Amino acid sequence: MPDKSAWRGFAVLIATACLLSRGVHPCAGNEETLARAAPADIGLFVEIHGADDLLIRLTEPQIWSTLAELAGQPAQPADVADWRMRIRQTIKMAPEEAIRQLFAGGVAFLGEGLGLSQDAIVLCRPSDKTSAAELFKRWEAKPLAASDGPATYQLYSNIGVSRHDGLLFFGDLAPPDGLFRRMQRFSAGGRSGCLADDPVYRKLLSRAPKAPDGVFFVRMNRAAAMPIPAVGPASQPTSRAAALDAFSGLPAPWRNAQNVLLALHRTGETLRITAAADTAGQSTRARRPVDLIDKMPRDTLLAWQGRIDFDAAAASFLSALEQNPIQGVFQLREQVDAFTQFVDALDTDVCFAIGAVRPEQRPAGMPPFPALAALIGMERPGVVLSEIREVVDAGIAGYSLYAYTRGMPLLQPIRPERVGSADAFVLDLSPLLKPDARAAIGEVHLCWTLHDGDLIVTSHFNWLKRIVAAREGRSATAVELMRLSDARESSRSVNAFLVQSGPIAEIAEDWLVYLRTHKPEVFDEDWWRERQPGGDNVRLGVDVTADGGKRRLEVIEVYPKLPATGRLKKGDYIVGYGDRYSDRRFQTDNPIEEISTAVQKRPHARWQVLLIERGGVTLRVRLPIPFIAPIQALNRMVAIGRLAERAVYRDDAAEAEGPRGYLAIELRAVSRPVRDYSKTSSSKPSSDK
Numbered sequence: 001m002p003d004k005s006a007w008r009g010f011a012v013l014i015a016t017a018c019l020l021s022r023g024v025h026p027c028a029g030n031e032e033t034l035a036r037a038a039p040a041d042i043g044l045f046v047e048i049h050g051a052d053d054l055l056i057r058l059t060e061p062q063i064w065s066t067l068a069e070l071a072g073q074p075a076q077p078a079d080v081a082d083w084r085m086r087i088r089q090t091i092k093m094a095p096e097e098a099i100r101q102l103f104a105g106g107v108a109f110l111g112e113g114l115g116l117s118q119d120a121i122v123l124c125r126p127s128d129k130t131s132a133a134e135l136f137k138r139w140e141a142k143p144l145a146a147s148d149g150p151a152t153y154q155l156y157s158n159i160g161v162s163r164h165d166g167l168l169f170f171g172d173l174a175p176p177d178g179l180f181r182r183m184q185r186f187s188a189g190g191r192s193g194c195l196a197d198d199p200v201y202r203k204l205l206s207r208a209p210k211a212p213d214g215v216f217f218v219r220m221n222r223a224a225a226m227p228i229p230a231v232g233p234a235s236q237p238t239s240r241a242a243a244l245d246a247f248s249g250l251p252a253p254w255r256n257a258q259n260v261l262l263a264l265h266r267t268g269e270t271l272r273i274t275a276a277a278d279t280a281g282q283s284t285r286a287r288r289p290v291d292l293i294d295k296m297p298r299d300t301l302l303a304w305q306g307r308i309d310f311d312a313a314a315a316s317f318l319s320a321l322e323q324n325p326i327q328g329v330f331q332l333r334e335q336v337d338a339f340t341q342f343v344d345a346l347d348t349d350v351c352f353a354i355g356a357v358r359p360e361q362r363p364a365g366m367p368p369f370p371a372l373a374a375l376i377g378m379e380r381p382g383v384v385l386s387e388i389r390e391v392v393d394a395g396i397a398g399y400s401l402y403a404y405t406r407g408m409p410l411l412q413p414i415r416p417e418r419v420g421s422a423d424a425f426v427l428d429l430s431p432l433l434k435p436d437a438r439a440a441i442g443e444v445h446l447c448w449t450l451h452d453g454d455l456i457v458t459s460h461f462n463w464l465k466r467i468v469a470a471r472e473g474r475s476a477t478a479v480e481l482m483r484l485s486d487a488r489e490s491s492r493s494v495n496a497f498l499v500q501s502g503p504i505a506e507i508a509e510d511w512l513v514y515l516r517t518h519k520p521e522v523f524d525e526d527w528w529r530e531r532q533p534g535g536d537n538v539r540l541g542v543d544v545t546a547d548g549g550k551r552r553l554e555v556i557e558v559y560p561k562l563p564a565t566g567r568l569k570k571g572d573y574i575v576g577y578g579d580r581y582s583d584r585r586f587q588t589d590n591p592i593e594e595i596s597t598a599v600q601k602r603p604h605a606r607w608q609v610l611l612i613e614r615g616g617v618t619l620r621v622r623l624p625i626p627f628i629a630p631i632q633a634l635n636r637m638v639a640i641g642r643l644a645e646r647a648v649y650r651d652d653a654a655e656a657e658g659p660r661g662y663l664a665i666e667l668r669a670v671s672r673p674v675r676d677y678s679k680t681s682s683s684k685p686s687s688d689k
Contacts, residue, residue: 034108034123035196035215037167039186043113043222045195048214048264049106059084059095062639073118074607074624077635090156092138101135102126102168110179113222116566118621119178123169132163149188162187176615200259200278207276207660208263216262222566257658269669270484275651275661290493290650292351292375292454297466298476301370301504303353304497310346310376346384346455349377356507357462359442361430367510369441371463376455385423385450389414392427392446417447417461420468424449426461485648485664495661496650502668505641508634515631523631525605532628538599540564540608540623544574548589551575552613563623568612576611578620579603583611605629642668 034047058064061077068075087095091102105125112119126132135141141153141161150164160173160180164187171180195201201217257277265272293305353375356368378384396411403410409431417424427446430438447464448457451471458464469475478498521527541562544553553574558564568574576585577598586594595610602608605627612619645668651661 032106033196033215034106034125034167035201036194037123037165037169037187038108038110038195039182040193040195040198040201042110042195043116043219044111045108045201045217046215047106047108057643060639060643062636063643066636066640069606069624074604074622076604076606086156090139090159091135092140100127101130104128104130110183112179113566114218114220116222118567119172119175119180121169121171121179121183123167123183125167132168136161149184152184174617175619176617201261203657204259204261204276204278205263207657208261208274209265212263212274213266214264216264217259218261219259220257262663269667271665271667272485273663273665275663276658277660278658290496292349292377293353293496293498294477294479294482295471296351296353296478296498297355297470298478298481299355299466299500299503300478300498301354301356301500301507302498303351303478304495305349305351306495307348308350310343310348346376346378351375353467355463355466356503357460359460362439362442365514366440367514368507371458371460373456373458373463373467375467376457378450378453378455384455388448388455389425392425396427419449419465420451420472420474422449422451422468424461424464424468481646482648482650484646484666485650485662493650493652497648499647500645501637501641501643501647502645503641505638508637508641512631512634512638525629528627528629528631529605538625540599542568544592546590546592547573548591551586551589551591553591553595563608563625567621567623568610569614571614573613574610575613575618578609578611583609583620585611599625644668 035045038045058067059080061080064080064083065075065077068079084095087093087098091098093101102124104127107125108123110121110123126135136153139153139155139161141155144152144154144160150162152160152162154160154173155170158173159170161168161170162180162184169180169183171183172178173180175181195217204217205215257279260275260277262273262275265274290305293303296303351374353373355371355373357371358366358368362369392414396414400410402408411431412428414425414427417426425448428443429446430443433441433444444459445461446457446459447461448455449464449468450456451468456464456467458467466475470477481498481500482496515522539562541559541564542555543557543559544555546553555564555568555570555572555574558568558570574591574595576583577595578584579602584598588594599608602625605625606629607622607624610621610623612621645666647663647665649661649663651659
């Protein structure tokens with residue numbers, strides 16, 4: 001049974017190109033939109049015209065595999081060669097030729113939802129000069145038995161294509177309840193109830209600027225959750241979900257949206273995307289302008305500003321300490337009171353940021369290392385410094401007692417520093433690092449200061465100095481970068497972010513070169529398999545009962561936020577497993593032991609292929625496996641940074657209909673480094689110390 005992942009990966013590229021394309025013809029809001037050929041209840045719809053330039057750039061292996069995983073089809077960069085081969089096998093064309101001929105009049109991507117696109121449809125309008133009869137002859141397409149639906153043909157490996165009203169749509173013939181069969185029924189019914197007439201879609205589209213070059217629409221209630229690294233039994237997923245929920249409120253107001261639409265307008269190498277969602281009934285007026293991020297240093301790599309309910313977070317933190325071995329740090333009543341008073345002095349406005357520093361306690365020539373910062377608005381600035389000092393002192397005292405009884409290293413006293421016009425405090429946490437970690441990281445600090453009414457906390461003293469210098473006008477800030485979004489200034493904004501993907505790529509490339517020379521073993525996937533947080537304890541997120549006589553497993557429960565979510569269904573039968581090219585049905589009367597062994601010894605760490613029987617048809621399903629792979633992450637940072645220089649976002653959340661956001665992406669105009677970013681982050685003392 002051939003693996004159709006290459007075809008699905010091609011569909012993923014089309015979907016992404018629909019967001020990042022040249023867009024020479026408006027595709028929405030007129031009779032030509034392909035939304036009229038899509039069912040109204042579809043969970044994911046993306047449409048564009050003129051996407052050929054970006055499609056070619058997106059075939060870079062790291063970007064392609066990244067997009068495939070985001071769409072729910074786990075992949076690796078090496079799959080690109082396989083993808084190109086299977087495209088040729090399926091339609092006897094190189095991908096570039098297929099784009100020019102098949103997508104000349106527009107292309108759309110249809111899926112069940114974000115992360116649920118293993119079964120997807122590509123819908124396109126070929127060039128008027130392209131004869132469907134000639135295409136089918138070239139493809140050696142096999143006509144299928146006539147039905148009430150559109151004319152349908154079989155291509156390579158059960159890939160089907162149907163023709164109707166000048167359009168072609170491609171998909172997987174095998175699933176009896178799959179999208180391809182659904183599209184056939186929809187087309188046969190005269191396309192009544194199409195997406196273009198759906199009131200939710202139309203309303204969101206009306207809130208974006210007219211005549212967009214591209215449209216992306218998703219129903220969030222059908223989006224698969226990203227798998228959470230499993231560290232316990234699959235029958236107990238709720239604790240992991242609860243742990244994640246503590247942070248899920250950060251990107252408000254988008255969290256509770258039921259439907260989101262993004263409309264693209266492209267000007268040269270700048271992409272401007274307006275996002276509209278249907279979340280309503282939330283508090284939308286910020287207590288201060290969204291300006292913390294504007295005052296960050298211009299060389300900030302990554303920053304997000306939003307709002308956090310610190311009272312709720314503190315309550316969760318204190319509750320968690322009851323089950324934590326370091327609970328003695330906060331066991332005294334006065335320590336808890338100091339912590340509570342400190343939290344009460346905080347506002348809800350916060351900015352998290354990452355910069356790059358060169359720690360001094362490392363060998364010369366090592367690449368920059370990320371430094372973290374949190375900037376928090378204050379309701380009562382006058383009490384913050386005293387309260388935070390009491391909290392930190394209490395933590396040091398509790399840790400010292402804990403460390404002394406266990407022979408662990410002790411911490412040095414807090415040292416005062418002067419940073420610009422502000423008094424700062426530094427606690428050196430470096431003694432807590434293991435020798436190998438300290439060799440890579442260098443020094444780690446807990447630094448804080450109160451500056452212009454905001455609390456600033458960083459992980460490195462150099463990063464604190466650079467932030468204060470920018471806020472005092474002694475160095476360039478990110479304000480000009482943030483204006484890339486072209487969003488109107490609004491006191492109603494809640495969220496903003498900045499991603500400097502170009503500079504991040506340059507630093508990531510430095511690290512790859514360094515690691516290749518000094519620690520080549522980390523490029524072996526098996527090296528990381530042995531060092532996963534959950535070890536070998538991989539859980540797919542299903543409960544099954546074994547039918548040893550028929551050598552299969554019946555799925556009786558699928559848990560949320562785990563790999564099987566949205567991919568397996570209650571009532572499915574697992575009958576075997578496979579890798580990229582071959583399948584193996586269960587061979588014994590103990591299929592549970594067989595599948596457990598297969599998962600532990602899977603050829604690809606980031607996914608597991610299962611053979612599923614559903615409705616009398618055997619399907620091949622890839623389940624994504626949570627896997628921390630830093631080398632892969634660095635490679636993807638490099639690839640993304642070569643495509644886009646930076647991305648900027650601001651929202652405007654006060655509309656009664658729901659929030660609206662403005663995202664701008666600046667594409668990379670040149671392949672060479674924009675600047676030698678790695679030399680801008682020296683940790684040598686500056687004059688403001």
